[in-house]
Amino acid sequence: MKQLIDFIPLILFFITYKLDPRSLEFAGYAFEFGGIYSATAVLIGSSLVVYGALFIKQRHLEKGQWLTLLACLLFGSLTLLFHSETFLKWKAPVVNWLFAAAFLGSHVIGDKVLIQRMLEHAISLPAQVWKRLNLAWVGFFLFTGTANLVVAFTFHDIWVDFKVFGSLGLTLLFMVAQGIYLSRHMPQEEANATKE
Structure with a gap:
């Protein structure tokens, strides 16, 4: 919600x-x-x-x-x-890249990567899996930031549609892929508990 x-x-x-x-x-x-x-x-x-x-x-x-x-x-x-929409076109790329920097920075700052800090209350995973998942988020934010930039400045007629629906669709696809990845690495008891 x-x-x-x-x-x-x-x-x-x-x-x-x-x-x-x-x-x-x-x-x-x-x-x-x-x-x-x-x-x-x-x-x-x-x-x-x-x-x-x-x-x-x-x-x-x-x-x-x-x-x-x-x-x-x-x-x-x-x-x-x-009175220039150029500034607004830069918002989504910059925000996505800042999120990518935060996720990447968590590999060297602190004792846990950012995605682990966000999700470890719900699931337990080996440290290496958390690190790979965190790097996947870095890649996702870099990709979506770049995609938003390319669409905003190349396909002017659809950039608002992409900003709303394209970004949302990419996020949902990534979340599904993340769920599949996590299900392969969750301890068996935990995986069974989430299915019930």
Whole structure:
């Protein structure tokens, strides 16, 4: 459920982007609604609401949520300030590459790799398997960051569709592959317990 909440700003961004631009009046002011710039404003506003509500409820945000929120505020604000979607196109690649750097850095900083710190409460695996899985996440984030960059600057007409659905599809495929990989390395008792 928590992961779905993280997608609310992205879904609202996509819906607003797909609307035909129209002028709306509110409190005596005219606003353009629909298209990239109002979608960016919706992304910023909805991210503040969603992550603000999560922070109030949980009294904290995870590091990845802080990174996503700060990147949204930075790249979204630059997009609106300079009226250039180029800044927003760089958001997904930069965030993915920062995640890749964090996962890679955990191989030399700390006594456990990042994926182990995230999942060891649920499953137990040999240290070598954790390291391989962590490197797979590094590769995944490098690939998705690069794919987002290539699509954003090469296939302008579909970059928002790819940002929402392509990235989500890649993530789901990777999660399935990760599940298959983990099932081969889980102790037998644990694998049986997860099937029940």
